[in-house]
Amino acid sequence: MVQRVLPSDEAEDLLALVREIADEQLLPRVDEAEAQARFPRAIFTMLGQAGLLSLPYPEDQGGGGQPYEVYLQVVEEIARAWMSVAVGVSVHSLTCFPLATQGTPEQQERWLTGMLSGDQLGAYCLSEPQAGSDVAAIRTRAVREGDAYVVTGTKAWISHAGHADFYTLFARTSDDGGRGLSCFHVPADTEGLAFGEPERKMGMRAATVREVLLEGVRLGEEHRVGAEGQGMPIALGALDAGRLGIAAAATGLAERALEVASRYATEREQFGRPIADNQGLAFLIADMAAAVGSARATYLHAARLKDAGKPHTREASIAKLVATDAAMRVTTDAVQVLGGYGYTTDFPVERFMREAKVTQIFEGTNQIQRLVISRQVLAQHA
Numbered sequence: 001m002v003q004r005v006l007p008s009d010e011a012e013d014l015l016a017l018v019r020e021i022a023d024e025q026l027l028p029r030v031d032e033a034e035a036q037a038r039f040p041r042a043i044f045t046m047l048g049q050a051g052l053l054s055l056p057y058p059e060d061q062g063g064g065g066q067p068y069e070v071y072l073q074v075v076e077e078i079a080r081a082w083m084s085v086a087v088g089v090s091v092h093s094l095t096c097f098p099l100a101t102q103g104t105p106e107q108q109e110r111w112l113t114g115m116l117s118g119d120q121l122g123a124y125c126l127s128e129p130q131a132g133s134d135v136a137a138i139r140t141r142a143v144r145e146g147d148a149y150v151v152t153g154t155k156a157w158i159s160h161a162g163h164a165d166f167y168t169l170f171a172r173t174s175d176d177g178g179r180g181l182s183c184f185h186v187p188a189d190t191e192g193l194a195f196g197e198p199e200r201k202m203g204m205r206a207a208t209v210r211e212v213l214l215e216g217v218r219l220g221e222e223h224r225v226g227a228e229g230q231g232m233p234i235a236l237g238a239l240d241a242g243r244l245g246i247a248a249a250a251t252g253l254a255e256r257a258l259e260v261a262s263r264y265a266t267e268r269e270q271f272g273r274p275i276a277d278n279q280g281l282a283f284l285i286a287d288m289a290a291a292v293g294s295a296r297a298t299y300l301h302a303a304r305l306k307d308a309g310k311p312h313t314r315e316a317s318i319a320k321l322v323a324t325d326a327a328m329r330v331t332t333d334a335v336q337v338l339g340g341y342g343y344t345t346d347f348p349v350e351r352f353m354r355e356a357k358v359t360q361i362f363e364g365t366n367q368i369q370r371l372v373i374s375r376q377v378l379a380q381h382a
Contacts, residue, residue, distance in 0.1 A: 002255065002296075004073065011070045018074050021050065022081035030082040030206075034351060037198070037205040039163055041121070043085055044092075048118025052078075053092055056241075057100055061108060062116035068241075068303040072248035076296070079252025080259075083355045084207035086252060088121075090245025091159045095122030095168045097238040098183050102226040111185055115166060123164035124242075125155040125186075125212050126235055132157070133368045135170075135235060136178035140214060142171040149173070149184070149224070151192075151217040157362070161210035162195040164188055168238075169214075170231045181231030184223050192217035203354030240316045243363050244306070247299040247316075247323035250359040254292045254327040257334035257352045261285065264338050264347075281337060288330045295323035314376035321369040324359035331356040 006012050025046060033040050047053055056071040057063025064071075071093075079086030096115050099107060114120055131137040140153025151171050158167075167186040174180035186193070196211030226234050262285055265276035275281055302315035331353040335342035342349045360366045 006070065006073070007067065011066070014066070014070065015073060015077060017050070018052065018077045021047070021052075022077055026078065026081035026085060030084075031348065033206045034084065035205075037208075039208045040082075040085060040206055041163055043082075044088060044121050045119070047078075047085070047089065048120075051118060053089060053118050053121075054096070054116035056093060057096065057116055061100060062113045063100075067307040068244065069300060069307055072244055072299055072303050075245055075248040076252035076255070079249040080256045082206075083249060083253050083352075084204045086249040087204065087207055087246070088160065090242060090249055091124055092122045093245060094238055094242035095124045095164075095166070097241055098168055098225045098234045099185055101237065102183070102230075102234055103185075107185070107222065107225065111166070111187075120165035121160055121163060123158050123160040123167045123212070124238070125158055125167050125169040127157045128154060129156045129211075133365055135181070135232065138170060138172055138181060140169075140171045142173050142182060142184065142219070144173075145218075147221050149219045149221070151184070151214045151219060153214050155212040155214070157199070157209055158212045159207060159209055161208065161212050162198075163208055167193075167212065168225075170235055171214075173228050173231075176229065178232040179229050181235070182228050183225040183231045183234045184219055185225055186217065186219065186223065190217055190219070201358070203351065203356075203358060239363060240313050241306070243316045243320040243369075244299055244302055246359055246363045247295065247302075247319040250320075250323040250327035250356065251292060251295040251299060253352055253356055253359075254288075254295060254323075254330040257327075257331045257349055257356075258285070258288045258292055260347065260349055260352075261288065261334040261337040264341075275337075284333055284337065288333050291326040291330050295319075295326040298322045314373055317364075317369040317372040317376075320363060321366050321373070324356070324366060327356040327359055328353075 051064055055064035055066040056068050059065040075086050099112050142149040142151045165188050169184045169186050170181050172180050173182040192215045194213040199209045266274050268275050299319040302312050302319045305312040305315055334349040335353055338349055341347050
């Protein structure tokens with residue numbers, strides 16, 4: 001078990017509860033659900049009832065009032081058992097962020113309490129077929145008609161699409177590049193919402209991802225979150241938080257791969273002794289442990305800056321980059337430790353490796369993270 005230093009006894013108890021839920025409720029279900037690509041809505045309902053879908057938001061908004069440092073360790077523990085669910089928790093938190101930070105008191109009273117109640121699940125509609133990393137290239141358009149907007153377009157790679165209760169949507173309200181985007185809250189029962197077929201992915205198959213099709217969706221002006229044209233800074237602010245969630249999830253996945261590989265190395269014998277006695281393999285395990293520890297340290301550092309109200313964009317990108325690259329490396333090495341068995345579905349490490357790959361892609365590819373980091377560093381010294 002990972003040794004942790006948490007800021008309060010309450011946080012210690014919370015993490016113990018999450019570990020118990022992960023071991024008793026998630027681990028027994030993950031293999032079958034992933035093999036069948038079955039979306040685990042009942043699991044999210046259970047997590048919501050336990051108060052785990054709203055942890056980083058203030059109690060007066062209906063949240064759990066936990067610092068990000070604690071919330072991210074909860075995400076890591078969930079990912080140690082089931083990566084698709086951990087990413088889903090992070091996506092839901094990301095989806096609530098714009099309304100929680102930029103919504104009016106009236107909007108928050110009308111929608112946010114339900115969003116943070118644990119009964120609802122959200123989806124974040126930013127990416128498009130031709131606008132992934134290039135957010136300013138968004139084509140989905142919201143055209144004013146009186147006191148409402150009519151939205152037409154296609155969103156791509158949307159987690160929870162078709163299962164979510166609400167959608168945080170970014171659409172173009174003018175042609176002024178990145179300054180022409182606006183943010184909207186879209187309840188799932190809004191007329192004109194439709195969905196493509198689920199994407200057939202190499203990993204995280206239980207995490208449904210689809211296109212969201214907006215066919216003349218009509219939204220009253222009260223559904224706009226923030227000022228018109230402020231969608232870009234709202235989206236980027238949310239992504240800082242979301243990248244930390246992915247970093248924590250990637251760390252949990254890597255931790256689980258390390259656990260499986262280490263246990264196997266102590267039990268598997270060759271030439272009359274455990275393979276862990278071979279220095280070459282033992283050193284590989286050590287490198288895996290160092291990668292997991294480094295990943296955890298980077299996301300906790302960024303989380304503490306966020307909790308202190310300090311700028312953390314660079315640190316969030318560093319955490320996402322370090323943790324997801326570590327997850328890819330550690331899960332690949334776990335397959336190597338198990339040898340031929342690691343390449344079979346009899347052991348979960350092949351699934352871990354498939355799941356790790358996408359962490360280097362979503363919430364901004366790791367190439368984009370390097371761009372963000374380098375710009376921040378160079379601007380500081382210009």
